[in-house]
Amino acid sequence: MAGTYTFTIIKPGAVANEHIGPILNVINTHGFHISAMKLIRLRTAQARKFYEVHMGKSFYDALIEFMTSGPIVVIILEKENAVEDYRKLIGNTDPTKAEEGTIRKLFAQSVQKNAVHGSDSDENARIESDFFFSKSERFSIFDERDF
Numbered sequence: 442m443a444g445t446y447t448f449t450i451i452k453p454g455a456v457a458n459e460h461i462g463p464i465l466n467v468i469n470t471h472g473f474h475i476s477a478m479k480l481i482r483l484r485t486a487q488a489r490k491f492y493e494v495h496m497g498k499s500f501y502d503a504l505i506e507f508m509t510s511g512p513i514v515v516i517i518l519e520k521e522n523a524v525e526d527y528r529k530l531i532g533n534t535d536p537t538k539a540e541e542g543t544i545r546k547l548f549a550q551s552v553q554k555n556a557v558h559g560s561d562s563d564e565n566a567r568i569e570s571d572f573f574f575s576k577s578e579r580f581s582i583f584d585e586r587d588f
């Protein structure tokens with residue numbers, strides 16, 4: 442069975458451009474429940490760890506620089522089939538290829554400054570949520586608390 446939560450980040454560019462509220466509005470109007478949320482600034486070591494699968498790629502150093510450049514909003518979202526549905530809602534990594542109405546089409550500035558992150562699997566949703574939130578910071582709308 443598909444998981445019921447995913448993890449997202451509103452990235453520094455979108456925070457700096459005052460897109461927190463508008464992005465949360467899109468998220469809520471598409472049926473996602475916010476079950477954890479905070480505004481933080483990533484330390485370099487945290488950003489390197491979070492994006493370690495991309496270590497060695499051409500864009501890695503610039504990505505770390507960008508993700509640590511200012512505050513971000515980290516959020517756990519709940520919905521049936523959350524990971525897949527949220528990936529659809531955020532759209533393609535490259536905003537020029539993202540469909541109309543997607544968060545990246547609406548708010549991304551570039552491939553790097555693409556407004557939001559979204560977990561790409563249930564396993565990564567769990568790892569990423571645990572990376573930023575303790576149990577006492579999470580408030581599930583579902584009965585079975587599998588986190």
Ligand code: ATP
Nearest residue numbers: 495500504533534552553554555557558559560561
């Ligand atoms: P995310 O993991 O942030 O949800 P994604 O899964 O759509 O995005 P990934 O391939 O995992 O895309 O890349 C992680 C992030 O690295 C992208 O969101 C983007 O900020 C940056 N990135 C990816 N490809 C490039 C690129 N070619 N040039 C610059 N930055 C890139």
Ligand code: MG
Nearest residue numbers: 558559560561
């Ligand atoms: Mg990714």
